[in-house]
Amino acid sequence: MNLLTVLQGIHRLQDLSKESTEQSTSPSDAGLPSEAKSSPLPVFNYDEVTKHRSLEDGIWVTYKGGVYDITEFVAMHPGGNKILLAAGGALEPFWALYAVHDQEYVLEILSQYKVGELSVEDQKKQEDTKASDPYASDPERHPVLRVNCKKPFNAEPPSEILTESYITPHVFFFKRNHLPVPQVDPASYRLQVEGLPGGELSLSLEDLKTQFPKHTVTAAMQCAGNRRSDMNNIKEVQGLNWGVSAIGNAKWGGTRLRDVLLAAGFGPEVANWARHVHFEGLDKDVTGTAYGTSIPISKAISEEGDVLLAYEMNGEDLPPDHGFPLRVVVPGVVGARNVKWLGRIVISAEESASHWQQHDYKGFSPGTDWSKVDPKSAPAIQELPIQSAITVPADGAVIDRSEETLTVKGYAWSGGGREVVRVDVSLDGGNTWQVAQLRNGDEGETTEPSPPPGRAWAWKLWELTAPLPPQAEELEIICKAVDNSYNVQPDTILPIWNLRGLLNNAWHRVKVRVRED
Known part of the structure; x- marks a missing residue:
């Protein structure tokens, strides 16, 4: 329901x-x-x-x-x-x-x-509390969100709401901010594109909307720290204690980054030396340092990469928390590279020197601790691994025996455009498995067509209704997904544990109690 x-x-x-x-x-x-x-x-x-x-x-x-x-x-x-x-x-x-x-x-x-x-x-x-706080002008958020940090604001929806719709409403889409939300006047806004032979290109929001064709892409976006709380339960990690809902699926509308780069002078001679595209946001800390990061030039310039300079989310202007008036959407890639409030693009032979590119959002061995971690020893996270999670029932829920059947719901997604082809669900801790039904649209509505190979950017929702195991007093429910490269989620967290709590894609488990009538 x-x-x-x-x-x-x-x-x-x-x-x-x-x-x-x-x-x-x-x-x-x-x-x-x-x-x-x-x-x-x-x-x-x-x-x-x-x-x-x-x-x-x-x-x-x-x-x-x-x-x-x-x-x-x-x-x-x-x-x-x-x-x-x-x-x-x-x-x-x-x-x-x-x-x-x-x-x-x-x-x-x-x-x-x-x-x-x-x-x-x-x-x-509430009206009297706003003073000189740099976060005082942040937008209002829906109170249903579970807040992991107030300043900067980071929150996720309850899992049972997350998968009620294939397209995540922006009010329930997870919020991941590193700095205060900037106030941007769309009338005076300019996007600067630098590093190409023609010199600096400055584009207004109107230029982006009228001088380039509009494209739409349905794509999921996931924080690298999604499901960090499960890692934290094994051994303490550093970072926000995200549950399973630091992910969402939206319809993004805007201009292809490829089209803008070509218009700005990208050609064969640039391709000989360019390796990265830097993105810099308009959100800044007290020192004036802006949030920034970069992606490989191959992803940015590819016709199949579908990288957007997005000015719409779900058919409306981007909300402030999601990058108004412009953000980059990099399908299949970790959320950290999808820079919001985009102000500057730079073509470069080197990665971004930003803290968030060089020192954060990197994965390390389970044996690496803070005394010996070397950020330069690990590459920056780009494409994400296969992922799935259970959203219904919630962990700790109570099921009545009289209901006879149990419905389990969740989401599944894989990075890099790899399509999820199967989700396996177990009601008995992994002893037996059943295959869930997948869908790429809302129930009762026309589902989206299958994506071209390598361009499966959206998540899939899944559902399984099965008889309650007889006489069981407690159920351990598990899900695991498989993509079209036959990547499968690992069964436990320990082999993938890392000190930052990133990339947790182990089998997701919830326990529920069965109550007799």
Whole structure:
């Protein structure tokens, strides 16, 4: 059941609402700011609300200054586990995504559960906290995201939301920022292209949109630290503690990098010496150093490389967190090379000298520790290995024996344009295996055609429904993917453990408990 279906399930409670509205607060109260009400109900501060995030402690939410205890509603609703995502916080960011809530009877239902008002101080607190903080102008983010770092902002969606759609909505697409989000005026924006015989080329956003053909590419993007938390559980590593959701799949629109380089003077004589393309962002630290990195020239100039200077994500302008007004999208390559807020491109015989190219995003032996690590001994990560993960059920979930079957869902992807051809799933810790069903589109919709060889940039979603093993009290569920080069995920983490916690693609495992009726 997807989130939209869950939220539309509110319709089922309309009759219940009508029976009890006479004993509840007036429906119109739920839509009014607390200052406009003369309510005899108690006033709560935000800290008190955040303590109520579970069925044991009660599920509280806020809406337009009101505080609501929806524990009873969650307990009887078939999609209560999804509603829990808003527990202890505001409903507005969730309801804003779905027009179904903009109706009077929904407020009638909510009004039954009102228990108090949110303090005026807490309602205004967010507006008063912005001062000289370099991150103060960062965009607002959806509260469902699980935050790994606030400044700079790094967060991922809950796994059960991640695979509800083939194309990841930008609000749920993982956020990986190294520095404050820059404020860029699209009208005055210029992209500088340097290092070619014709001299420096300066392009406006309008130039990129009108002087070059537009192309679209559906491509997954994954952080090198995706699933780092599993490595951290084996032995401590350095880096943000990402779960399985530092990956997303989007439709990117923009100008091919190849077309721009050719227009700027790239030709056979340049190909004789050029080996790398540098990308530099407009995001800078306090010293003025910009985020930067590079990719091989062969990837950048190839017709099959599909490298984009993207100004659209999922058919709309790039959101601020994803690089507005322009970013580079390098399909099949680690997310770190997909530089956001792109300001400068340089053709060079050498790799970028940036810290993020020379000292970070490199893999090392399990035996290498910080006392003997030599960054120059390892190449910069480019293409990523075969990967898959389970998103449903969550680790630690409880399954009722009466359900008889179990549905397991997840994603699979391989770097370098290699197509995922199979996902194997085990419900018994790897003793027996079943083949999951793959899809490259949303259920009930036309799926995307099979990609040309070497250009499988998008992920595949997979699903398996199987009988619950008889008499099992606990299940260890495992998934592993295979690509068309027959690369397979390793079975354990220890042989691929590294001090930075990068490139974890071991079999993904979750454990669930089976509850008897």
